[in-house]
Amino acid sequence: MTALHPTGVFSAALTPFDANLEPDHAAFVAHAKRLLDQGCDGIAMLGTTGEANSLTTAERQALLEATVAGGVAPDRLLPGTGVAALPDTIALTRHALSCGVTTVVMLPPFYYKGISDDGLFAAYAEVVERVADPRLRVVLYHIPPMSAVPITFPVIERLRARYPGTFTGIKDSSGDLANMTALVKTFPGLSVLAGADPLMLPLLKEGGAGCITATSNLVAADLAFIFRHHADPARAAEVEAAQARVVAARNQxxxxxxxxxxxxxxxxxxxxxxxxxxxxxxxxxxxxxxxxxxxx
Amino acid sequence: MTALHPTGVFSAALTPFDANLEPDHAAFVAHAKRLLDQGCDGIAMLGTTGEANSLTTAERQALLEATVAGGVAPDRLLPGTGVAALPDTIALTRHALSCGVTTVVMLPPFYYKGISDDGLFAAYAEVVERVADPRLRVVLYHIPPMSAVPITFPVIERLRARYPGTFTGIKDSSGDLANMTALVKTFPGLSVLAGADPLMLPLLKEGGAGCITATSNLVAADLAFIFRHHADPARAAEVEAAQARVVAARNQxxxxxxxxxxxxxxxxxxxxxxxxxxxxxxxxxxxxxxxxxxxx
Structure with missing residues (x-):
């Protein structure tokens, strides 16, 4: 279990905008630090919840640089770098590595639909080949309700076989606990992260590695408590109470x-x-x- | 009818790549000129068929510049400029205008799904407001099978009311002739362009304005013939034969x-x-x- 990477509670951090709708770097850095203070293991910035796909490549890079410059350790950051155009995904991934980040969360190219497994494999493989940096660790991002491009089990298998040690995790935002547990069973050593806050606890019990979630922007402390104590029978009531607050916040x-x-x-x-x-x-x-x- | 803009056969031109998978400018320009020689009224470059969403903003701009520099009149070009991030859509649209293009084809922002009409209206309105150029003419791009973000009738109505003369057309790639004819009936003066080659002829009979299609890369001359002669009873047999070739090519x-x-x-x-x-x-x-x- 300790070999899983990444593990823990990662907040899919919101991105604040100024009055001109430009990213507000200072407010973001303060928010990221607050989330870490509340117990998050890291910040999955520039994801769906962070409205990253409404930001340009340059805006993403500037926000990441400001976050590192603002004092957040780059090994606590899991920026999203997967976009529609392959050269942009490559550029964003290289840039993240250049900032000291080693683990990125990567959407599949999401414009073209009905993509074959060969095509999806080729898209990820091309990124790894062109980035050509052995430090790179990728968390695949499976979010069919938004990307409409699911990441299939055969593609995961081929990527892990072809690039051992690179594709270390998957964020599963399908909302389907059965898919998450199937990932855990099918791919030993793969870090499976729940994409929905209420599902982290049941997934941890099945061998999951934690979560990358949105409601953590509000209930990070509760999620961190659940992550740390879910296996401790002596804390079961507290874990249950924290989970109830997480579910209530998510419903709200x-x-x-x-x-x-x-x-x-x-x-x-x-x-x-x-x-x-x-x-x-x-x-x-x-x-x-x-x-x-x-x-x- | 003559007030409709744009009208005619526009090829959703393919984009060639060199051995390093970079856009091949020279091959593209030659292809665009060939399509015009074959009778296309214009080139709807950098669309879905042109793999535009696999290109970066800089690559799109360079290809457009090369096409104009290569001798294709910018008023024959309808480049796609709608992407996921608003500032990129604005930059691409401004750039097209700076090249002498006046009419662009604009996808809705296509990452976030389940967008409200208010949100979709705001996205297009923000582009018009920030581009702030009275020359701008927009062909909306309705392609739910790929974008998964349909452009609804209320949004079209609000955009045309708020920005008279700007939203002059719509490319309908729903594959649904009933939707195309409903657009013609609902929005007098709106140029409705079929997104599927075999549907141009039936749509023309309902008051449609032409097509922006993929198979035109192969059968431009037939489509141009159909467009010019579809209302001429003396050419009915030739139109029918051309249509049969278009349908056969599309099937192939x-x-x-x-x-x-x-x-x-x-x-x-x-x-x-x-x-x-x-x-x-x-x-x-x-x-x-x-x-x-x-x-x-």
């Missing part, structure tokens, strides 16, 4: 669009209304929606 | 993945095997597949 932010709800909650908690902004096509909650969500 | 390239099949056909016709290359996640046909397709 799922009544309206999730990223907007998380941002509204964070704006409320931090007293920084700027957190409410999203980049189109995502939109902030209306005042009525925010009030209803916060009252829940 | 649909037995295997379409873009790869089109490229294999073009490699065969031009005697330039380099046309067979695709960028991952798309792959060239295997030799067996190519032989089976060409024999059909």
């Amino acid at each position: 932010v799922s009544r309206f669009p999730q990223i907007a709800s998380l941002k509204a909650m964070l704006a409320e908690r931090t007293g920084q209304p700027g957190w409410r902004r999203l980049r189109p096509p995502l939109l902030a909650l209306t005042n009525d929606e925010a009030a209803a969500m916060l009252a829940a | 390239v649909s037995r295997f993945p379409q873009i790869a099949s089109l490229k294999a056909m073009l490699a065969e016709r031009t005697g330039q095997p380099g046309w067979r290359r695709l960028r991952p996640p798309l792959l060239a046909l295997t030799n067996d597949e190519a032989a089976a397709m060409l024999a059909a």
Whole structure:
């Protein structure tokens, strides 16, 4: 179990925007540090929850650089680097390595649908070959509801066989615990990370490695507690209580669009209304929606 | 009818790659000129068929510049400029205008799914506001099988009302003739372009404006003939024969993945095997597949 990499609670951190809808570096760095202080093992920045696919390559790179410059150790960062165009994925991955990051979370190329296993394998293989850096560790990012390009078991098998030690993990945001447990059983040594907060606990009991999740922006301490104590019978009641709070928070932010709800909650908690902004096509909650969500 | 813009046959041109999988400018320019010589009214470059979403922003800009520099009039070009990240869509659109292009084909931001009408409207509105150039003409790009972000009628209505004269057309690649004809009926003055070659003729009869299609890479002359003569009873038999060839070509390239099949056909016709290359996640046909397709 200790060989799994990465393991722990990784927050799919939200990205704050300024009034011109540019990434707010200072607010992001403060948020990342707060999440680490609350017990997160690392920050999975620039993912779906971080609206990364609404950011340019240059904006992603600048935010990563600002985060490292702001004092977050690069080995605590798992930036997303997988985008639609192969050369951009290569550039983002190289850049992350140049910042001291070693583990990235990589979406499949997500524009073309109905991709063959050969094509998906080729896309990931081309990145590894062209990045050509033995330090690289990749967490595959399986999120069919958003990418509409699932990462199939045969592709995972081929990638791990062809590039031993590179494809160390998978974030499974299918929402399907059965798929996550099948990954654990099928690929010994693969770090399987739940993409939904309430599923981390049941997945840990099946040999999972932790989570990369959105609600952790709000309930990082509870998730960290669950991760550390889930196997300790003496803490079972506390773990259960923490899990109940995680489930409640997740339900609260799922009544309206999730990223907007998380941002509204964070704006409320931090007293920084700027957190409410999203980049189109995502939109902030209306005042009525925010009030209803916060009252829940 | 003459007020519709754009009208005619626009080829969703394929993009050739060199041995290093970089866009081959010279081969592209030659192909674009050939398509115009064959009767295309323009070239809808950098679309789905052109593998544009496997290209970086810089690669798209360089290909467009090379095409104009190579002697293709920019008013014959309808480049795709809609990508996942808003600032990239804005940059690509501004760049196209700077090259003398006035009409672009714009995908919705395609990573986030389940987008609200308000969010989709905001995404397009933000582009228009930030590009801030009265020359801009936009053809909306409705291709739910690939984008998984449909462009709804209420969004079209709001965009046309808010920005009169800007959203002049829509490419409908839903494959659903009923949706195309409903667009014609619902939005007088909107140029509705079929996204599937065999549907141009029936759509023209319903008041459609033409097509932006993939098989036109192979059958441009037939499509151009159909477009010019579809309403002439004296040419009905010739139109029918041309349509039969279009349908046959489309069927031929649909037995295997379409873009790869089109490229294999073009490699065969031009005697330039380099046309067979695709960028991952798309792959060239295997030799067996190519032989089976060409024999059909």
